[in-house]
Amino acid sequence: MKPILLLSALLCSGLIYSAEREVGVAVFGSDKFTEYVPGDLPLVISSPHGGKLKPEAVANRTYGVRSEDSNTQDLARRIAAEVKKATGRQMPLIISHLHRSKLDPNREIKEAAQGDKTAEKVWGEYHAFIEEALKAAVARHGKAFFIDLHGQSHADVRVELGYLHAAPDYGKPAAEMNVPEFIKAGSLALIMKLNPDLEYTALLHGPESLGSLLEARGFRATPSPRMPVPSEPYYRGGYTVFRHVPENPKVAGLQVEANRVRLRDTPEGRQRFAEALVSALQVYLPRFMKLGLDGK
Numbered sequence: 001m002k003p004i005l006l007l008s009a010l011l012c013s014g015l016i017y018s019a020e021r022e023v024g025v026a027v028f029g030s031d032k033f034t035e036y037v038p039g040d041l042p043l044v045i046s047s048p049h050g051g052k053l054k055p056e057a058v059a060n061r062t063y064g065v066r067s068e069d070s071n072t073q074d075l076a077r078r079i080a081a082e083v084k085k086a087t088g089r090q091m092p093l094i095i096s097h098l099h100r101s102k103l104d105p106n107r108e109i110k111e112a113a114q115g116d117k118t119a120e121k122v123w124g125e126y127h128a129f130i131e132e133a134l135k136a137a138v139a140r141h142g143k144a145f146f147i148d149l150h151g152q153s154h155a156d157v158r159v160e161l162g163y164l165h166a167a168p169d170y171g172k173p174a175a176e177m178n179v180p181e182f183i184k185a186g187s188l189a190l191i192m193k194l195n196p197d198l199e200y201t202a203l204l205h206g207p208e209s210l211g212s213l214l215e216a217r218g219f220r221a222t223p224s225p226r227m228p229v230p231s232e233p234y235y236r237g238g239y240t241v242f243r244h245v246p247e248n249p250k251v252a253g254l255q256v257e258a259n260r261v262r263l264r265d266t267p268e269g270r271q272r273f274a275e276a277l278v279s280a281l282q283v284y285l286p287r288f289m290k291l292g293l294d295g296k
């Protein structure tokens, strides 16, 4: 086999990535401020706002949100553990360990690092890990599903599913939503390509939507059949999903904003949500991504 053919064969099989990274063995960016656990499944999760480290060598950010999304790192690890229980395999995981007062990886570099050279470097490493994880998942499975995991404490206690549309956009007439221009502005365009007969509004808040599956498992969520138009404040999805999903034709995904009360605030709540989300994805991914959680 010619070297170039061998290379493309390796890329297609995903072997080239497993040769560079060992599945399940964490690798770290500089000063261990970012962590990447390589996996061999098509579901990729990132946790940007659960970091605890406040090294003096990194300057404090002086504007923008600087408080952490409490317990989201633990929640991400619990989700990965549930995925392992269900599939016997490792899900790729990207974690930021710097406290948000030092770095906000879910902003463009200027607001994220606010001029600190170390924070800028760490920001680059964090997003390079996400890129690598998605590329490896696409090479192995042909497509990938990405979740950027956050926490919020809005007065209406519910999980917010951010598909990049602003809250008022969900109130538009269906005829304005079920069109290519609107779909393209969201983070699920790949699913619409895979399911030509599917109505976009059904995917966002119909009976088979992720919001509906979470509500059936005991977690209020929006958008969902109960609340198709999210009440405000609502997080639509931020820098990370905007950067890594719409421009990537083989990736669909969203920003998940877990509520604090009755979810993030106790180990039991986090465990119940990890189980509910994984159970919901075991229905959602085969139905819409044509791909099981186990990659088959």
Ligand SMILES: [Zn+2]
Residues within 6 Å of the ligand: 049, 069, 149, 150, 151
């Ligand atoms: Zn957040």
